[in-house]
Amino acid sequence: MPASSPLFLTQTMKKGACIIAGSALMLGLGLAPAQAVGGGPNNNENGTTNTSILHTYDSMVAELKTQDAMQSALDLEVIGQSVKGRDLYLAKYISDPSNPTILFLTQQHGNEQLTTEGTLEVIKHLGSGRMKDVLKDINILVVPMLNPDGAMGDVNFSLDDYIASGDRHLTRYNANNVDINRDHVAKTQPEIQALHNNVLSAFNIDYMIDLHHQGTRSAINGELVSGSILYPTTTDVSEEVREGSKRLGSIVYQNVDSTGWGHLGKYVGGTANTIARNGIAAEYGISTLLFEMRGMSDHYNEDYVLGQKSNGYLRQQTILTLESTIKAVADGSVETADTSFWDTLPEQSTLLGEEADE
Ligand SMILES: [Zn+2]
Numbered sequence: 629m630p631a632s633s634p635l636f637l638t639q640t641m642k643k644g645a646c647i648i649a650g651s652a653l654m655l656g657l658g659l660a661p662a663q664a665v666g667g668g669p670n671n672n673e674n675g676t677t678n679t680s681i682l683h684t685y686d687s688m689v690a691e692l693k694t695q696d697a698m699q700s701a702l703d704l705e706v707i708g709q710s711v712k713g714r715d716l717y718l719a720k721y722i723s724d725p726s727n728p729t730i731l732f733l734t735q736q737h738g739n740e741q742l743t744t745e746g747t748l749e750v751i752k753h754l755g756s757g758r759m760k761d762v763l764k765d766i767n768i769l770v771v772p773m774l775n776p777d778g779a780m781g782d783v784n785f786s787l788d789d790y791i792a793s794g795d796r797h798l799t800r801y802n803a804n805n806v807d808i809n810r811d812h813v814a815k816t817q818p819e820i821q822a823l824h825n826n827v828l829s830a831f832n833i834d835y836m837i838d839l840h841h842q843g844t845r846s847a848i849n850g851e852l853v854s855g856s857i858l859y860p861t862t863t864d865v866s867e868e869v870r871e872g873s874k875r876l877g878s879i880v881y882q883n884v885d886s887t888g889w890g891h892l893g894k895y896v897g898g899t900a901n902t903i904a905r906n907g908i909a910a911e912y913g914i915s916t917l918l919f920e921m922r923g924m925s926d927h928y929n930e931d932y933v934l935g936q937k938s939n940g941y942l943r944q945q946t947i948l949t950l951e952s953t954i955k956a957v958a959d960g961s962v963e964t965a966d967t968s969f970w971d972t973l974p975e976q977s978t979l980l981g982e983e984a985d986e
Contacts, residue, residue: 630894677925677936679794681723682741683748685776691748692717692772699755708822711803712777715820719751719770722764727749728957729767731827731836731914731949733891736809736819736904736986738778739798741925743839746946747772750954759951766958771827774819777803791933792926799926809838809986810900814908832915835876835957838904839899839946842920842985843932848893848974854945857881858895858918858986862906865913869887872915876953878965880919883952889941890948893922893976897986905986919949920985 683691696704696719706741713816720731733749734743745771754768762904773779778799781787785805787797802808802817813818827833846853857880859873872969884890901907905918921942923934958961 630684630692631855643694654956665693675791675916676760677939678793679792679795679798679886679926679935681936681939682925683745684796685773687778688725688744688748689715689717692719692751695719695751697937701760705826707826708776708818710775710819711817712782714776714780715741715760716774716776716819719772720770720829721754721766723764723767723869725767725832727765727767729769729831730835730953731769731771731831731833732839733771733774733823733836733904734839735773735775735779737800737807737839737840738773738775738780738802739800739924739926740921741773741798742841742942743921743946744772744779745939746943747758747829747839747950749943749947750950751937753947757971759954762950764960766830766954768954769827769831769833771823774823775802775808786809790835790926791928791930798924799814805826809904810902812904812911813902817947818825828908828912828914829884833912834951835872836881836904836908836914836916837876837880837918837949837953838908838916838918839949840918840920840985841924841934842895842922843919843929843943843978844923844934845979846922846976847892848976848977850980851891852890852922853891853893853976854922854941856893856895857885858897858905858972860909861897861899861908862884862910863899864901865912868907869913869915873909873917874958874967874970875962876915876917878967879953879956879962880917880949881969882965883948884945892973894970896975896984898984902985918986921945924985936948 703720707713707718708716783803790797857877864918867876909916924932
């Protein structure tokens with residue numbers, strides 16, 4: 629859209645300096661929108677998401693309970709409640725406490741839902757022949773939709789300017805208007821307390837992937853990316869923990885970037901321990917990886933929201949990320965994964981100004 633349009637000005641006022649700087653960069657470099665990558669990243673021509681096609685909190689819980697009834701290896705546990713009293717779930721597969729353990733966390737930000745959609749598919753696969761064999765060699769913990777109030781738009785502030793169509797809006801923040809991925813040190817919010825007290829402190833976890841969605845306009849080498857990844861960058865983690873994160877990232881990169889539609893950049897993230905990627909690595913010695921998928925389900929800024937025609941490959945990207953890392957941790961290949969790609973992986977930049985997600 630032209631920089632002079634009323635909508636742009638509205639966004640500029642809302643988003644402050646970030647979008648101005650980003651737009652100036654784009655105009656200065658004269659970048660045109662990048663071409664699609666394979667069948668993957670495209671531009672916004674495919675419109676917005678109708679949120680009615682996404683799982684509701686209730687339908688997600690129903691699916692988890694169905695799988696729990698069908699899968700003997702799966703235990704479903706309530707780890708706490710959200711601000712609005714929704715039960716928060718942990719799906720756990722513990723075959724042997726001495727096995728390596730990986731945790732997958734989705735939807736700290738309520739408007740980043742395809743990560744949860746893909747994760748539910750993986751839970752189904754873990755009950756089928758396709759993935760069942762790995763369970764004897766790994767423990768898997770899944771916390772899906774940590775911010776259900778934000779995901780359901782059941783919050784104590786207005787979402788009137790959010791743009792997705794459908795039966796609900798989804799927002800980044802929890803019901804108290806707090807970004808819970810800035811609460812991993814103070815731990816003031818019930819969702820974060822549940823995660824720390826009943827998951828992170830309760831299990832001996834080796835690896836964790838924190839799944840998010842970023843805006844739609846990030847690119848490397850002039851091509852839009854399907855996502856971005858980053859290891860902990862705080863100074864408060866050992867090199868051993870950071871190396872584990874880099875090896876985990878190597879598995880993700882090898883599997884996703886080779887698909888044709890997958891195109892990954894390096895996320896540009898901060899060093900604060902308030903963020904899960906840093907704080908959880910520092911506090912528990914867990915090798916964490918941030919994965920940011922392209923495009924959000926809802927937002928007040930249209931540059932963040934990706935049309936639902938992209939849902940298929942983004943869900944698939946989540947499934948591939950989870951299943952490839954499950955296999956690599958189970959068979960031990962993660963221990964020897966080559967981390968040298970990190971030295972040359974370009975940091976993504978944005979073709980239009982937008983804030984970092986994480
Ligand atoms: Zn996020």
